[in-house]
Amino acid sequence: MNPTIELLNSHRSIRKYKSQPLPPGALESFIKAGQAASSSNHVQACSVIRVQDPSKRAQLAHLAGDQAYIEQAAEFLVFCADMKRNTEAAASTGIEPTLGMTEQLIVATVDVALFAQNVAIAAESEALGIVYIGGIRNNPSAISELLNLPEQVYPVFGMCIGYPDHQPEVKPRLPLEAVLMQDSYQEHEQAEQVAYYDQQMSEYYQARTGGNKTSNWSQSMAPMFGGKLRPHMRDFLIAQGFTMK
Known part of the structure; x- marks a missing residue:
């Protein structure tokens, strides 16, 4: 198999890290790889x-849902959607920037995701592990204050990077037939594919936990769609200048 595709297919979220630091210059090379992403x-x-201050790490770990690996990882990064730099650059040309457009929010968020995934792949290519921290959005106002984020900037997620101290199995993904469709959306095939995948995930959880977890993919979706997930985000984004016009 192509080694790049093999690396991509081997991704696991790493939540236990050795105390070993990254080699000098490694993080900077990963960030440069992130900058090379499409924009x-x-x-x-x-x-x-890049958060190195132990006190800030501890506060971030707590604010993100008491995720201890934020403190343990060799590096912890907070990826921010940043339209401040762009609007100020545009204003320097003599125009009056139009702020708060929904498209600006989408563009900035997509840019962050592409950038971060390049960073993740670069780190994994050097035998490091990563885990994304969406819990950063649990308390975005407090985290923005802690990191001194101005208007037109918001924290999208965090990322731990370090040398793995465990080797979890690769988690199965949805069947290819469920996500790759020909010419139009294949709605009638989704239920069958999800049922097949639920069985796969049930077996995966049973094997991973020694029979202590009985669940599947559909059941894991219930918390996300069974209630209002992070309802504070809309008001927070508006307060940060992303008014979504």
């Missing part, structure tokens, strides 16, 4: 906060 209209609307 809509070349806006490059991503800024990355």
Whole structure:
């Protein structure tokens, strides 16, 4: 198999890390790889906060849902959607920038995701492990204050990077037939594919936990869609200048 595709297919979320630091210059090379990602209209609307202060790490771990590996990982990064730099650059040309457009929010968020995934792949290519921390959005106002984020900037997620101290199995993904469709959306095939995948995930959880977890993919979706997930995000984004016009 192509080694790049093999690396991509081997991704696991790593939540236990050795105390070993990254080699000098490694993080910078990963960030440069992130900068090489595609960017809509070349806006490059991503800024990355590298958090090394132990006190801030501890606060972030708590604010993100008491995730201890934020403190343990060799590196912890907060990836921010950043339209401040762009609007100020545009204003320097003499125009009056239009702020708060929904498309600006989408572009900035997509840019961050593409940037971060390049960073993740670069790190994994050097035998490091990563885990994304969506819990950063649990308390975005407090985290923005802690990191001194101005208007037109918001924290999208965090990322731990370090040498793995465990080797979890690769988690099965949805069947290819469920996500790759020909010419139009294949709605009638989804139920069958999800049922097949639920069985796979049930077996995976049973094997991973020694029979202590009885669940499947559909059941794992219930918390996300069975209630209002992070309802504070809309008001927070508006307060940060992303008014979604």
